[in-house]
Amino acid sequence: MTTTWTPGALAERSAALDDADPLAPLRERFLLPEGFVYLDGNSLGALPAAVPPVVADVVHRQWGADLIRSWNDNAWWQAPERVGDAVGRLIGAAPGQTLAGDSTSVQLFNALTAAARSRPGRPLLLTDPANFPTDQYITDSVARLLGLEVRRVPVAELPLFLAREGERVAVAGYSPVDYRTGELYDLAVTTRAVRRAGALMLWDLSHAAGAMPIEVDELGVDFAVGCGYKYLSGGPGAPAYLYVARRHQEGFDQPLTGWNGHADPFALSGGYTPAEGVGRGRIGTPPVLSLLTLEAALSVFDGVDLALVRAKSLSLTGFLLECADTLLSGLGFTVVTPREPARRGSQAVLRHPEAHALAAALTERGVVGDVRAPDLLRFGVNALYVSHRDILAAVCHLREATELGEYRQQRFRRRATVT
Numbered sequence: 003m004t005t006t007w008t009p010g011a012l013a014e015r016s017a018a019l020d021d022a023d024p025l026a027p028l029r030e031r032f033l034l035p036e037g038f039v040y041l042d043g044n045s046l047g048a049l050p051a052a053v054p055p056v057v058a059d060v061v062h063r064q065w066g067a068d069l070i071r072s073w074n075d076n077a078w079w080q081a082p083e084r085v086g087d088a089v090g091r092l093i094g095a096a097p098g099q100t101l102a103g104d105s106t107s108v109q110l111f112n113a114l115t116a117a118a119r120s121r122p123g124r125p126l127l128l129t130d131p132a133n134f135p136t137d138q139y140i141t142d143s144v145a146r147l148l149g150l151e152v153r154r155v156p157v158a159e160l161p162l163f164l165a166r167e168g169e170r171v172a173v174a175g176y177s178p179v180d181y182r183t184g185e186l187y188d189l190a191v192t193t194r195a196v197r198r199a200g201a202l203m204l205w206d207l208s209h210a211a212g213a214m215p216i217e218v219d220e221l222g223v224d225f226a227v228g229c230g231y232k233y234l235s236g237g238p239g240a241p242a243y244l245y246v247a248r249r250h251q252e253g254f255d256q257p258l259t260g261w262n263g264h265a266d267p268f269a270l271s272g273g274y275t276p277a278e279g280v281g282r283g284r285i286g287t288p289p290v291l292s293l294l295t296l297e298a299a300l301s302v303f304d305g306v307d308l309a310l311v312r313a314k315s316l317s318l319t320g321f322l323l324e325c326a327d328t329l330l331s332g333l334g335f336t337v338v339t340p341r342e343p344a345r346r347g348s349q350a351v352l353r354h355p356e357a358h359a360l361a362a363a364l365t366e367r368g369v370v371g372d373v374r375a376p377d378l379l380r381f382g383v384n385a386l387y388v389s390h391r392d393i394l395a396a397v398c399h400l401r402e403a404t405e406l407g408e409y410r411q412q413r414f415r416r417r418a419t420v421t
């Protein structure tokens with residue numbers, strides 16, 4: 003059963019929730035345009051205020067003045083491990099198990115191939131039919147390369163599948179949050195089931211890291227990867243991360259054996275000997291500007307309790323659903339995101355046949371969400387900078403844009419390249 007509130011009560015409630023919000027001061031750690039409601043931090047996080055001065059220093063002093071000496075003097079060489087450990091702190095990884103660099107797609111390819119190679123005799127790779135496309139495409143490609151088969155098994159059907167065919171499964175690669183619907187799956191239950199079958203658990207944490215506490219070490223996760231540009235706010239195309247549990251590092255046989263992952267890269271020898279530890283996950287020369295940008299961005303989490311971030315995120319998405327129940331009723335919307343807090347990630351999703359045009363109309367009104375084809379309007383909340391007043395304003399604009407039929411206007415019906 004859902005509670006419905008009158009519009010006036012919603013305004014009062016949003017103000018009360020914001021006034022009592024212990025995380026409200028964190029919004030100042032971001033440079034957000036005035037009067038803008040930004041609900042797309044699950045795609046591209048907002049700009050942290052700590053970033054521009056660091057980028058200016060990296061460009062002008064470290065690159066411009068110190069030039070190549072910066073690899074040593076400004077510790078550029080150690081950036082993948084150092085920034086990796088900073089991400090590791092957000093996902094419950096003890097130091098020395100997380101690396102930053104390359105894209106999520108590349109990290110997935112490396113991790114999945116290495117994981118599958120370490121389970122010879124097991125012919126199956128599992129992925130979710132609802133997984134993000136890159137995860138599915140790379141799983142298919144790794145299977146072709148290694149002569150394995152892919153089974154697309156929804157999370158809900160995993161226990162049954164593992165009971166039947168678990169002994170044949172090499173790796174299960176899943177995302178804890180459905181990027182379209184926002185549904186959150188139980189990391190602990192899934193990890194346990196996969197490992198009990200003797201298979202390896204690989205999580206794509208892109209839509210979870212930075213939005214909720216995650217404990218990869220404690221849960222016994224084998225491998226994890228994720229984007230640096232969503233809730234971590236590392237900027238467009240920010241480096242991704244790779245987590246390799248310590249127990250797997252010695253046997254981590256990655257396919258992309260670039261010279262940075264060599265035990266002694268500057269010996270420049272003709273044969274590959276992998277480095278000790280997670281450093282063997284390195285590939286080629288790291289994207290230093292982007293790594294140091296991500297490092298500066300991660301300072302937004304300094305002193306922040308992720309349990310509070312999760313609690314506020316649930317309050318924001320829950321409030322959005324309440325606002326939708328009250329303000330959007332009869333306007334053709336359906337709530338897609340699970341209402342049960344334990345099953346909700348950090349986004350609220352509504353279905354509407356005019357989702358594309360409505361998102362465009364909202365953008366013109368200063369409310370940014372996004373759309374996933376064919377008809378899902380996604381509103382991602384980053385609890386570090388989104389308020390309950392933002393949520394109410396977004397839903398009020400959505401109601402007005404729908405009631406006024408703005409979505410019929412030609413300029414909102416053109417599809418942009420990136421949605």
Ligand SMILES: Cc1ncc(COP(=O)(O)O)c(C=O)c1O
Pocket residue numbers: 105106107108134136137177181206208209229242
């Ligand atoms: C779950 C998930 N994995 C991976 C990616 C993207 O990977 P890449 O950074 O390689 O583009 C996304 C992008 O939205 C995603 O949602």
